[in-house]
Amino acid sequence: MGTKAKKAMNKNLKKANSKKPSDGADFLPLESGSARKIHEEKQPREGTATVLYVGRIPHGFYEKEMNGYFGQFGTIKRLRIARNKKTGQSKHYGFIEFESPEVAKIVADTMHNYLLFEHLLQVHLIPPEHVHPKLWRGFNYHYKPLDTVEIERERHDKERTLEEHNELVEKILKRDKKRRKIIEAAGIDYECPEIVGNVQPAAKKIKFED
Numbered sequence: 001m002g003t004k005a006k007k008a009m010n011k012n013l014k015k016a017n018s019k020k021p022s023d024g025a026d027f028l029p030l031e032s033g034s035a036r037k038i039h040e041e042k043q044p045r046e047g048t049a050t051v052l053y054v055g056r057i058p059h060g061f062y063e064k065e066m067n068g069y070f071g072q073f074g075t076i077k078r079l080r081i082a083r084n085k086k087t088g089q090s091k092h093y094g095f096i097e098f099e100s101p102e103v104a105k106i107v108a109d110t111m112h113n114y115l116l117f118e119h120l121l122q123v124h125l126i127p128p129e130h131v132h133p134k135l136w137r138g139f140n141y142h143y144k145p146l147d148t149v150e151i152e153r154e155r156h157d158k159e160r161t162l163e164e165h166n167e168l169v170e171k172i173l174k175r176d177k178k179r180r181k182i183i184e185a186a187g188i189d190y191e192c193p194e195i196v197g198n199v200q201p202a203a204k205k206i207k208f209e210d
Helices: 003-018 063-070 101-111 148-157 162-185
Strands: 051-055 076-083 090-098 122-126
Touching: 051 101, 063 076, 063 090, 090 101, 101 122
Parallel strands: none
Antiparallel strands: 051 090, 051 122, 076 090
16 A cells, blocks of 8 residues: 555544544544433332222132132222123233232232132232222122022013014924934934924913013
């Protein structure tokens, strides 16, 4: 390399070193003052969350059981299990609010992925700003289990119109026909009795329209 080439290269290096970083640069200079500020994401305040989300709650582990179990850690202010509005069955998740944030954090750290009745509980802290204002509406409502036997009895004993009765009889005849085919295919020699009441419906079960 000649003398002229060396001088030209040194000149270019000096020019490159003398250039200041632009405002859109991906790096920051070591000197303070002209450096652009980094906007850090706001982290939720620690030590203030008292509400816990509890997921994968097994059947049989309801309000009374959860109150007794989680009450061992500390005082519970409110507890709620999400339930189906129509049937009242558990949706397998709920919320617990403790009086102390320290207790809530201990419960979240201890009970997350805890195996309970073949279910791994999912327990997470909810930041105060993410707690919905209507979360605790009706939390003290005591669910009364549905009497399915009484519901089925009323459905079976209700008065039917002629059309409803004929539809019911048609379904019974279809099931009986299917049953006869299964018995015949199994090679069983059995004469099924005829269904009584498919011609003349019971008067007390039918409402005749005028």
